Amino acid sequence: xxxxxxxxxxxxxxxxxxxxxxxxxxxxxxxxxxxxxxxxxxxxxxxxxxxxxxxxxxxxxxxxxxxxxxxxxxxxxxxxxxxxxxxxxxxxxxxxxxxxxxxxxxxxxxxxxxxxxxxxxxxxxxxxxxxxxxxxxxxxxxxxxxxxxxxxxxxxxxxxxxxxxxxxxxxxxxxxxxxxxxxxxxxxxxxxxxxxxxxxxxxxxxxxxxxxxxxxxxxxxxxxxxxxxxxxxxxxxxxxxxxxxxxxxxxxxxxxxxxxxxxxxxxxxxxxxxxx
Amino acid sequence: xxxxxxxxxxxxxxxxxxxxxxxxxxxxxxxxxxxxxxxxxxxxxxxxxxxxxxxxxxxxxxxxxxxxxxxxxxxxxxxxxxxxxxxxxxxxxxxxxxxxxxxxxxxxxxxxxxxxxxxxxxxxxxxxxxxxxxxxxxxxxxxxxxxxxxxxxxxxxxxxxxxxxxxxxxxxxxxxxxxxxxxxxxxxxxxxxxxxxxxxxxxxxxxxxxxxxxxxxxxxxxxxxxxxxxxxxxxxxxxxxxxxxxxxxxxxxxxxxxxxxxxxxxxxxxxxxxxxxxxxxxxxxxxxxxxxxxxxxxxxxxxxxxxxxxxxxxxxxxxxxxxxxxxxxxxxxxxxxxxxxxxxxxxxxxxxxxxxxxxxxxxxxxxxxxxxxxxxxxxxxxxxxxxxxxxxxxxxxxxxxxxxxxxxxxxxxxxxxxxxxxxxxxxxxxxxxxxxxxxxxxxxxxxxxxxxxxxxxxxxxxxxxxxxxxxxxxxxxxxxxxxxxxxxxxxxxxxxxxxxxxxxxxxxxxxxxxxxxxxxxxxx
Numbered sequence: 062x063x064x065x066x067x068x069x070x071x072x073x074x075x076x077x078x079x080x081x082x083x084x085x086x087x088x089x090x091x092x093x094x095x096x097x098x099x100x101x102x103x104x105x106x107x108x109x110x111x112x113x114x115x116x117x118x119x120x121x122x123x124x125x126x127x128x129x130x131x132x133x134x135x136x137x138x139x140x141x142x143x144x145x146x147x148x149x150x151x152x153x154x155x156x157x158x159x160x161x162x163x164x165x166x167x168x169x170x171x172x173x174x175x176x177x178x179x180x181x182x183x184x185x186x187x188x189x190x191x192x193x194x195x196x197x198x199x200x201x202x203x204x205x206x207x208x209x210x211x212x213x214x215x216x217x218x219x220x221x222x223x224x225x226x227x228x229x230x231x232x233x234x235x236x237x238x239x240x241x242x243x244x245x246x247x248x249x250x251x252x253x254x255x256x257x258x259x260x261x262x263x264x265x266x267x268x269x270x271x272x273x274x275x276x277x278x279x280x281x282x283x284x285x286x287x288x289x290x291x292x293x294x295x296x297x298x299x300x301x302x303x304x305x306x307x308x309x310x311x312x313x314x315x316x317x318x319x320x321x322x323x324x325x326x327x328x329x330x331x332x333x334x335x336x337x
Numbered sequence: 338x339x340x341x342x343x344x345x346x347x348x349x350x351x352x353x354x355x356x357x358x359x360x361x362x363x364x365x366x367x368x369x370x371x372x373x374x375x376x377x378x379x380x381x382x383x384x385x386x387x388x389x390x391x392x393x394x395x396x397x398x399x400x401x402x403x404x405x406x407x408x409x410x411x412x413x414x415x416x417x418x419x420x421x422x423x424x425x426x427x428x429x430x431x432x433x434x435x436x437x438x439x440x441x442x443x444x445x446x447x448x449x450x451x452x453x454x455x456x457x458x459x460x461x462x463x464x465x466x467x468x469x470x471x472x473x474x475x476x477x478x479x480x481x482x483x484x485x486x487x488x489x490x491x492x493x494x495x496x497x498x499x500x501x502x503x504x505x506x507x508x509x510x511x512x513x514x515x516x517x518x519x520x521x522x523x524x525x526x527x528x529x530x531x532x533x534x535x536x537x538x539x540x541x542x543x544x545x546x547x548x549x550x551x552x553x554x555x556x557x558x559x560x561x562x563x564x565x566x567x568x569x570x571x572x573x574x575x576x577x578x579x580x581x582x583x584x585x586x587x588x589x590x591x592x593x594x595x596x597x598x599x600x601x602x603x604x605x606x607x608x609x610x611x612x613x614x615x616x617x618x619x620x621x622x623x624x625x626x627x628x629x630x631x632x633x634x635x636x637x638x639x640x641x642x643x644x645x646x647x648x649x650x651x652x653x654x655x656x657x658x659x660x661x662x663x664x665x666x667x668x669x670x671x672x673x674x675x676x677x678x679x680x681x682x683x684x685x686x687x688x689x690x691x692x693x694x695x696x697x698x699x700x701x702x703x704x705x706x707x708x709x710x711x712x713x714x715x716x717x718x719x720x721x722x723x724x725x726x727x728x729x730x731x732x733x734x735x736x737x738x739x740x741x742x743x744x745x746x747x748x749x750x751x752x753x754x755x756x757x758x759x760x761x762x763x764x765x766x767x768x769x770x771x772x773x774x775x776x777x778x779x780x781x782x783x784x785x786x787x788x789x790x791x792x793x794x795x796x797x798x799x800x801x802x803x804x805x806x807x808x809x810x811x812x813x814x815x816x817x818x819x820x821x822x823x824x825x826x827x828x829x830x831x832x833x834x835x836x837x838x839x840x841x842x843x844x845x846x847x848x849x850x851x852x853x854x855x856x857x858x859x860x861x
Contacts, residue, residue, distance in 0.1 A: 068627060092648070113556070143654045204544075206568060208570025213520045214614075216635035218636065220637045249470045250545070252492055285547055286548065
């Protein structure tokens with residue numbers, strides 16, 4: 062046993078200081094593809110046809126003028142499979158490292174030319190004072206592929222070391238402030254999910270983690286699944302991704318606590334968003 | 338099974354052999370095959386567009402005209418290193434016999450077929466639903482082609498055994514789940530126990546049944562790989578490979594050498610990060626805190642290496658039928674791999690020499706060789722029970738034949754043996770990755786792969802948890818008509834409960850961790 066203590070000490074510190082500074086650990090990760098409607102070709106449907114979860118669709122109306130995009134891009138459905146990037150003949154979709162896609166309103170995930178400012182969606186002002194330094198989280202798997210769980214488990218590894226930010230997982234929903242839900246909500250998990258929510262004390266928050274929880278993902282609306290958490294519980298933060306990486310989850314948690322700004326607006330990362 | 342081949346047999350790509358087996362011959366033929374050392378791999382049903390008339394079966398083709406009748410498929414390995422045989426059986430209006438008494442592992446596949454294809458089996462020893470939860474009901478078989486209406490569900494308590502006898506008041510019942518402590522996948526376990534001793538253990542899985550196999554219906558083969566990658570995230574590469582192998586078999590296309598080499602690289606990167614996770618989690622259950630932290634740290638390093646090489650921490654979005662979608666970025670791998678290897682050596686040595694850790698593993702979760710074989714244990718689980726099998730060597734795919742692959746087998750049958758197998762595999766994976774980096778040939782990485790209408794194919798791959806099989810049927814328009822997924826966790830969950838009865842509560846978590854199971858892969 063003492064050998065392990067010595068071994069542990071010799072390994073030194075492994076935790077990143079991110080997001081204060083240092084490495085976020087996501088070098089190379091491809092996030093949601095960026096969309097540039099100016100490059101879109103008239104009548105081309107390549108991306109629509111290869112978009113399995115239906116994140117890219119033909120716009121219902123074409124009333125936006127001659128240069129308007131004919132595509133609707135909803136990042137709440139995007140599984141970052143990069144198929145649109147590979148199929149697009151004109152480079153309207155490009156690979157990017159945009160993965161910090163947490164938002165408070167699902168509309169913010171839809172690509173839009175002119176969107177409201179993120180400040181317009183201020184959360185209850187009290188949340189930072191009450192929970193800012195101590196947030197207890199209960200996770201419920203409502204039918205994921207285990208990808209989101211794998212990344213949630215990674216939050217407690219020595220690199221991310223979530224405890225350093227005052228955020229803790231708790232076994233019982235009765236001690237939880239936040240419910241993290243993954244998966245499209247299968248018919249069998251809907252009941253247990255509602256029960257877990259009912260067991261939580263007020264005030265309580267819900268975060269939909271992963272594209273399945275946000276919109277149903279690839280299975281949404283099948284014979285065994287709903288279309289995400291929205292039909293079951295009120296959601297405070299949406300975080301699409303397939304799966305969202307640990308840094309994206311941390312950003313979304315800090316965003317809930319108003320310790321970090323929402324970076325996405327109108328389906329785009331706002332580059333100059335001030336870091337809290 | 339040697340020598341004689343009935344005239345109806347037709348060769349498939351990759352040397353699989355198709356045989357038509359009449360209903361009456363299923364059981365005797367299966368019995369004979371098993372006596373000669375064959376192993377049933379899995380079974381499934383699908384709904385072919387046109388029903389081939391089976392000559393021998395009197396009254397078998399009396400189904401209403403136009404209605405699609407399910408056709409059964411059994412995938413059998415005549416010997417460990419033989420290509421699989423496919424047995425095709427058209428029961429028509431007859432009820433096929435259950436093979437559970439001959440090959441116990443078939444039982445779960447039969448119950449799944451009953452739930453999802455509406456076909457019952459005669460003398461099935463456990464006729465209750467498997468995939469559908471108690472109280473769930475399908476108006477029409479979900480896997481019948483066309484839109485499947487949502488399942489009707491009024492939750493019911495699962496049926497539990499009666500406890501009788503003079504001491505029955507001492508027996509305690511502990512229901513656990515489906516939402517479990519910490520970040521875990523959803524599943525419900527019921528324990529009957531006295532003091533520390535577990536009398537009976539009953540898992541209720543399939544809370545996470547998403548209908549993945551149904552989702553493939555009507556999807557193009559090219560896009561199906563995106564779905565295959567999302568069946569079980571921690572097996573993304575193996576699922577994508579098995580799926581692609583099945584389609585390449587259907588389309589009879591040859592993957593270029595460079596793509597084959599890179600596929601091995603991806604598969605072994607996947608094995609490495611999964612096994613590193615496994616050690617961290619196993620240490621968590623034996624309360625070896627530093628070991629847990631180190632295992633999970635190494636897993637994180639491996640996942641970061643994955644992202645730098647492929648853009649995805651789960652190695653997704655690269656494999657496609659016919660090769661790879663794009664080149665990975667190989668420049669960073671060698672350095673990251675060296676760091677992981679230099680830390681993993683001493684770590685593995687510590688794991689294998691810590692008495693407090695080993696004390697908890699030895700004699701925990703004993704799975705005998707015969708039981709492992711009969712119930713279809715796969716991957717590191719069967720190899721830790723002394724069964725020397727690995728599709729990478731026995732039914733080789735890709736370029737494993739040209740690489741220094743070492744199949745790790747241990748005879749211990751317990752949690753310790755399962756740790757040992759995985760340590761050896763992780764070390765071998767590092768070697769294999771290095772061998773790929775050194776020997777990687779130049780050339781194209783993809784060929785077109787268009788399976789013809791009405792074709793079918795079988796593909797497999799060894800995932801970190803055991804063998805994944807995909808059986809793929811293509812419809813008249815060249816789209817997917819039916820995709821059957823045999824996942825390793827489905828096989829190993831079938832086995833696991835038998836190692837829990839008559840053991841201790843305090844060992845349960847260690848035993849479960851030593852199996853390294855996923856629910857998503859099992860439930861699909």
